[in-house]
Amino acid sequence: MPSIDMNIKKALQQAIKKEYEIELELDKIVIEKPKNKNQGDLSSNCAMQLTRQVRKNPREIATTIVNALDLNGLSVSNVDIAGPGFINFTLEKDSFSKVIAEILEKKEEYGTQSPNGIKVNLEYVSANPTGSLHLGHARGAAWGDSCSRIMKKAGYDVTREYYVNDAGNQITNLALSLNARYRQAHGLDFEIGKDGYMGKDLEEKGFELARLYPDAYLEINDENLLFFRKEGIKFELDKIKKDLLRYRVDFDVWSSEQTIRDCGYVDNALKILEDKGHIYYHEGAMWFKTTEFGDDKDRVLRKQDGSYTYLVPDIAYHNNKYQRGFDILVDFFGADHHGYISRLKASMEALGNNPDHLFVDIIQMVRLVSNGEEVKMSKRLGNATTINELIDRVGVDAARYFFVQRALDSHLDFDIELATKKSNDNPVYYAQYAHARMCSIQRQAQDIEIATSFELLKDEKEIELMKTLQDFNKVIVDSAKTRQVHKMCHYIQNLASKFHSFYNACKVVDKNNLELSGQRLALVKATQIVLANALGCIGVEAVESM
DSSP: OOOHHHHHHHHHHHHHHHHOOOOOOOGGGGGEEOOGGGGGGEEOOHHHHHHHHSSSOOOHHHHHHHOOOTTTSSSSEEEEETTTTTEEEEHHHHTHHHHHHHHHHGGGGOOOOOOOOOOOEEOOOOOTTSOOOOOOOHHHHHHHHHHHHHHHHTTEEEEEEEEEOOOOHHHHHHHHHHHHHHHHHTTTOOOTTTTSSHHHHHHHHHHHHHHHSSSTOSSSEEEEEEHHHHHHHHHHHHHOOOOHHHOOOSSEEEHHHHHHHHHHHHHHHHHHHHHHHHEEETEEEEEEEEGGGSSSSOOEEEETTTOOHHHHHHHHHHHHHHHHOOSEEEEEEEEEGHHHHHHHHHHHHHHTGGGEEEEEEEEEEEEEEEETTOOOOOSSSSSBBHHHHHHHHHHHHHHHEEEEEEOSSOOOEEHHHHHTTOTTTSSSHHHHHHHHHHHHHHHHTTTSSSOOOOOOSSHHHHHHHHHHHHHHHHHHHHHHHOOHHHHHHHHHHHHHHHHHHHHSSSSSSSOOOOOHOOOOEEEHHHHHHHHHHHHHTTTTTOOOOO
């Protein structure tokens, strides 16, 4: 069922086309709530948007649009013009209660939009398989996974992808570190080196391999290092996958950098760039003319020693994603990759792909704080707190919620004390408590029949709650389009707040007025369904008791 907002948008679009022969895109027509409740339920500034094209006073434009509006089926009782040209809509009282029946019918499918045919690739986390995931990865994982859930609900065809950097110097250092631990287990000389990996779990893996393969790989040669390379990657990647599943994060595709290299994608991409004249050679190195595409300087692709820079496999990998037929590619990168965006887009344009289909969202830094002071919780090297350590301390729900409640491009202080607090100051507790209370009300009123008509729901708090339930569709669509996951958290807090206001003002279970109780119970049930749906969009559990 199209939302009231969407129906009004379509009516405005038709009126504008009829009077001015201008086809304004639905996405460009803004419908929002007026700041002043006395100015109606919904408002649009479309008349002011048209001022430059129509070359008339916006109030005059608004008057023309209003006179041309077809109000049939819009559930609108009144339309008026305010201020410089806002068109305000007052809805019929029963238009709000219609949402209850829709929610009770659709249940968990409420808010789910029709498929839009847009194929989206979301790549996030993509940490090197050389150690445990830390706080920065935790924020990206929670955000990327929540974004995928919301976009799927909004009708997008989403593929969740993890790019495994299983080639290059870091993996070589991993293999050497594991080999060193293997030698240590045999009582032989070993050296980890300043670029090696000191983790206790890797030491245990080296000792395990020594028990499984005694004396088999003591000699340091290419063949034996390949063994430690494969074992090290599998060990670290299995650990990452296990940690992510505990964090309620999963992926559809795990892409390998080594496979990208082995399958010839790198050679193919470089050949295309060279054939198009975007490559030159200088002082024994291969250079890419990225300045032709807006970069501040040209970039080296192959160094004098014949090795590729890290940009090269990334170019081949992203070109492969375009070739797989995605309409939108989204990368979630750490803050240290900000300067990388221009050259990545430049490379896609040089290869003949549309760079406007590639979006890179930057994940800002995270600090763990307690009582206003930064803290470390790592039991290993003391320089990074892992996802598992954080979950052990605050739980999955709080970890995920706190990481997505603020915009991704904002620095985040993760307050441990607040995340574990059992009070309304904690936004996770506040939302989950609201859901648990809704479930408790329904359990207590099992002998009261839930109504199917809602004409008695006329209290201001009831209407405000129903309006907020209607907003869920809009929040889904908007959050998906902008990839602003934190908007869902704002909605969750607003819905919980509206419910608490309703509950405090309106007696739900009244044995002396079963008809009204049945209707209010229906409203409680509908609110509980939508709150559970919203929490599910960010991977947080909707608990039934606390």
